[in-house]
Amino acid sequence: MAAFLPEKISILFRRSPLTGEKASRAKHPFWVMVRKEVMDHINSWRFMILLGLMLLTTIASLYTAMSSLQRAIAEDTATSFVFLKLFTATDGSLPPFITFVSLLGPLIGIALGFDAINSERSRGTLSRLLAQPIPRDYIINAKFVASLLVITFMMIILGLLMMGMGILTTGIPPTPEEFWRVFFFLLVSIVYIGVWLNLAIMFSIKFKQAATSALSGLAVWLFFSLFFTMIVNIIVESTAPSHVADINELISYQGFVQNLLRISPSQLFSEATTTLLVPTIRTLGPITLEQASFAIAGPLPLGQSLLLVWPQLTCLAAAAFIIFGISYVLFMKQEVRSRS
Amino acid sequence: MIKENIIEISGLTKQYGQLTAVDHLTLSVQRGEIFGLLGPNGAGKTTTILMLLGLSEPTAGKIKVCGIDPAFQPFLVKEKVGYLPDEVGFYENLSGLDNLLYTAALNRIEASVAEERARHLLEQVGLTSKAHDKVQTYSRGMKQRLGLADILIKEPEVIILDEPTNGIDPEGVRELLALIKELNQEKGMTVLLSSHHLYQVQQICDRVGLFVEGKLIAAGPIKELAFELFKNDPILLEVEVEPASAQLIAAIEANEHVTRVEQNRERLSIFCRQPVATEIATTIVNHGARLFHLSQHDYGLDEIYHRYFEGGM
Numbered sequence: 001m002a003a004f005l006p007e008k009i010s011i012l013f014r015r016s017p018l019t020g021e022k023a024s025r026a027k028h029p030f031w032v033m034v035r036k037e038v039m040d041h042i043n044s045w046r047f048m049i050l051l052g053l054m055l056l057t058t059i060a061s062l063y064t065a066m067s068s069l070q071r072a073i074a075e076d077t078a079t080s081f082v083f084l085k086l087f088t089a090t091d092g093s094l095p096p097f098i099t100f101v102s103l104l105g106p107l108i109g110i111a112l113g114f115d116a117i118n119s120e121r122s123r124g125t126l127s128r129l130l131a132q133p134i135p136r137d138y139i140i141n142a143k144f145v146a147s148l149l150v151i152t153f154m155m156i157i158l159g160l161l162m163m164g165m166g167i168l169t170t171g172i173p174p175t176p177e178e179f180w181r182v183f184f185f186l187l188v189s190i191v192y193i194g195v196w197l198n199l200a201i202m203f204s205i206k207f208k209q210a211a212t213s214a215l216s217g218l219a220v221w222l223f224f225s226l227f228f229t230m231i232v233n234i235i236v237e238s239t240a241p242s243h244v245a246d247i248n249e250l251i252s253y254q255g256f257v258q259n260l261l262r263i264s265p266s267q268l269f270s271e272a273t274t275t276l277l278v279p280t281i282r283t284l285g286p287i288t289l290e291q292a293s294f295a296i297a298g299p300l301p302l303g304q305s306l307l308l309v310w311p312q313l314t315c316l317a318a319a320a321f322i323i324f325g326i327s328y329v330l331f332m333k334q335e336v337r338s339r340s
Numbered sequence: 341m342i343k344e345n346i347i348e349i350s351g352l353t354k355q356y357g358q359l360t361a362v363d364h365l366t367l368s369v370q371r372g373e374i375f376g377l378l379g380p381n382g383a384g385k386t387t388t389i390l391m392l393l394g395l396s397e398p399t400a401g402k403i404k405v406c407g408i409d410p411a412f413q414p415f416l417v418k419e420k421v422g423y424l425p426d427e428v429g430f431y432e433n434l435s436g437l438d439n440l441l442y443t444a445a446l447n448r449i450e451a452s453v454a455e456e457r458a459r460h461l462l463e464q465v466g467l468t469s470k471a472h473d474k475v476q477t478y479s480r481g482m483k484q485r486l487g488l489a490d491i492l493i494k495e496p497e498v499i500i501l502d503e504p505t506n507g508i509d510p511e512g513v514r515e516l517l518a519l520i521k522e523l524n525q526e527k528g529m530t531v532l533l534s535s536h537h538l539y540q541v542q543q544i545c546d547r548v549g550l551f552v553e554g555k556l557i558a559a560g561p562i563k564e565l566a567f568e569l570f571k572n573d574p575i576l577l578e579v580e581v582e583p584a585s586a587q588l589i590a591a592i593e594a595n596e597h598v599t600r601v602e603q604n605r606e607r608l609s610i611f612c613r614q615p616v617a618t619e620i621a622t623t624i625v626n627h628g629a630r631l632f633h634l635s636q637h638d639y640g641l642d643e644i645y646h647r648y649f650e651g652g653m
Contacts, residue, residue, distance in 0.1 A: 026448040029448060032442070040431075124427050130395055131491075132418060132494075135415070
């Protein structure tokens with residue numbers, strides 16, 4: 001640890017009068033690295049494939065939303081958020097847009113991060129990079145920032161495309177609130193994909209082989225999207241309180257199950273995004289019929305919806321930061337040897 | 341002329357758990373010389389180089405490179421030192437020129453200056469015609485030369501080359517070594533190179549350090565090194581005679597300057613303190629044997645190396 005600390009301090013003192021002029025005219029090395037990483041991503045086949053997949057998703061979910069929009073609107077007389085239905089409505093044959101994103105998001109994150117560090121290592125460029133007068137953490141930071149930028153571009157493109165095509169096909173423009181709701185939805189998606197990106201970067205540091213790293217990332221993804229709910233179900237069945245238990249016990253038990261499910265980032269993501277895109281959702285926890293009985297059915301304002309999902313958002317961001325922190329430490333401690 | 345030490349290492353030790361990779365190494369390299377760090381694989385050469393660059397922390401000991409301690413100011417050292425790692429890699433999807441420009445940008449070299457330097461360097465290493473080709477089309481030797489251009493773009497004071505001749509064909513090696521020599525002479529650049537290809541390194545190094553199991557066993561110009569290591573029998577005569585009878589060998593051994601004789605069929609290896617080739621030839625002819633071949637061997641590093649391990653000095 002002590003080895004990289006002085007490097008950081010020395011950056012602070014870098015802007016000496018001697019090097020000052022040179023430094024101001026040339027671009028900062030960190031942004032040079034970010035730019036190169038972004039270029040690498042954009043020029044790669046994998047980016048094209050991911051973009052293609054996402055475009056297909058947009059078209060498919062728009063199609064499924066269109067075919068069920070009429071029924072969805074008819075069912076929901078209380079609200080006027082027709083436009084948001086494009087993102088959540090489904091006719092049953094295909095999942096809606098938000099489910100697609102929660103399913104494919106991890107794939108994007110893993111695909112952009114799984115060979116971040118180990119490919120540099122196996123190409124022999126890592127030791128060459130480290131021999132340049134740049135702090136070591138620039139490498140991992142630049143990789144993360146570049147990938148996140150690419151993800152952001154991708155999500156914004158998708159969101160706008162979805163909105164644009166939605167306007168074209170339905171003829172209904174979004175209200176400002178709907179626009180902001182979609183905006184926050186995209187933001188949550190970016191954070192969510194960021195979690196998976198960091199996980200993939202962590203594996204790329206840990207495993208020397210890109211294939212192992214990709215597989216580990218996919219395994220975690222599959223675990224959370226397929227097996228995790230099954231495991232939670234088993235726990236639920238074995239620990240459920242008896243039917244004669246009183247109401248408070250049942251409620252706290254329900255809360256426990258929900259928190260268990262929330263270990264999975266995709267659960268957090270789906271709670272957050274559903275609340276944002278379906279304004280009529282008023283609570284995420286269990287409520288009794290008693291509590292709901294005098295409630296007036298109506299949508300929550302955006303601020304309240306955000307408040308409702310704030311814990312989910314914080315958790316997702318925290319997960320991303322924690323995983324990045326682990327990767328950072330792993331990377332800083334790693335021995336530099338060429339190609340091994 | 342008093343030469344300044346550009347690299348000073350004293351009591352340098354690096355331990356990986358129980359294993360001591362570098363053991364109390366003390367060494368200095370003078371400004372403007374080519375110093376060869378020689379030793380078998382796993383002798384601790386790369387570890388030493390990594391510590392010189394501040395990429396690895398020494399367990400004990402002190403290093404000064406250009407007067408800077410790399411363990412505390414790796415940043416400054418990396419500005420002054422160019423390091424060409426073993427098996428250097430490039431971004432294969434970029435052209436050679438772009439790879440150089442990227443390195444230049446990381447060194448905060450202004451784009452126009454970088455472009456000019458890169459073109460000049462590519463010309464110097466003979467890659468001008470391939471400058472715009474992707475690196476994936478380059479041969480190993482070309483990549484190595486590009487690597488040399490890559491470390492020179494920041495105009496370093498010292499260049500450190502880790503196994504620069506590994507995996508290149510003989511002609512490529514010759515060109516690369518000539519290039520290194522040229523840089524050293526034209527720009528007065530200090531070169532530290534590590535290798536286990538002793539013969540190649542012998543051609544260009546001013547001084548060498550022999551490195552075994554983390555210890556420096558000898559350092560100096562190659563000729564002195566041989567003398568220092570083989571005080572008893574610094575000269576080797578290779579002789580081919582027929583018949584190589586026992587009496588003949590006994591007669592040769594009787595010579596006061598000969599320390600020992602090794603026989604391999606008709607070939608005799610005669611170790612001696614003085615150059616006594618003519619006397620040996622006379623002895624052979626006097627014994628009625630036919631002399632086919634007689635040559636005096638200067639100790640190359642190969643012999644030094646070989647004898648070190650054989651003799652278990």
